[in-house]
Amino acid sequence: MHLMKCCRRGMAAAAVLLALAACSTPPTPATYAQELPVLDLQQYFNGTLDAHGIFQDRSGKVVKRFTVVMRASWVGETGTLDEDFTYSDGSKQRRVWTLRKTAPGRFIGTAPDVVGEAIGEVAGNALRWQYVLALPVDGTVYHVDFEDWMFLMDDKVMLNRAAMSKFGFSLGAVTLSFSKRPQAAP
Template sequence: MALELISAAFAAVVLVYVISKKLGFSAQSPQDYNATSPAFDLRKHLSGPILCEGIIYGPMGRVNSRFVADMNGVWDRATGTLTESFHYSSGNTQLRKWNLTIGNDGSFRATADDVIGTADGIQSGATVRMRYRIRLPEDAGGHVLNVTDWMYLMENGSILNKSEMRKFGVKVAELVATMRPANALNV
């Protein structure tokens, strides 16, 4: 009886994993968005001062944190930096500086101090997908998470960002944010 229960539980876990990989957020592919427009160009759409607002959901789907971030992108041909200054609802702050290099095929690589190794990304139609491993700050547990980050460019130049963070294949957090040129607020 116990072996049957363990086998059934294992089968259920495998089924949920396969369904999420084939039907969920993780099943998206850059090719799904090849024909979408406007075309996302990191050098254009992540350039200059950018205002970002977002929320982070915990593993149970409740909002764990809210934030506002001031970002600034600077480019020199195929290389650029994107600095991010986060201000969380808890009062905590966080700084991150991305160093980006774009390839001739729309792919790009990025590094940051809290990213383990190199983030790999691709621009495709109106989207950007980036995957990387990140180490959380010690006050957030210091965990290492696998991140899949999708950005969707809207017709008005705003960007919608959704990220899933996983540990051992299990979703532990989700981020949803908007980004838009800071100077658009003064129009």
């Protein structure tokens, strides 16, 4: 009898949690439309930026630490983000993004290891990128889904959190802090 009561309570609690989860919707860029400071992607990603980051596996363990030096520039509605990564194990990687503004607050991004196009949307202080990255791991290349959120903190600092998944299952997360270098005086 006691076991049946415990099972019923457990099932009731699970039903409530499932109902709450079904009612919650993930944030969209519009969620942050009123947040300040307003992110101007073309202005922030212009010049040289430094970043420090970590990759955590799905258990939360930090697997890699890294730094990035990004040189960014724009010609009209097209931007280039040239990133040099240095990992804690001494390995290096380079990724060059080409960004194109397609509408107010909307961007398309491409890079050699991005499968297809990255779709970007800016609102308020936030930017969300969604894309598939071809990630080499131990001699095999995996196509991994990224949902990449960036939040402008002030005119120099941006925080970035990217969730990685495959077939809907979490693989881990990347966390970065970007810092914009002061522009040299003319």
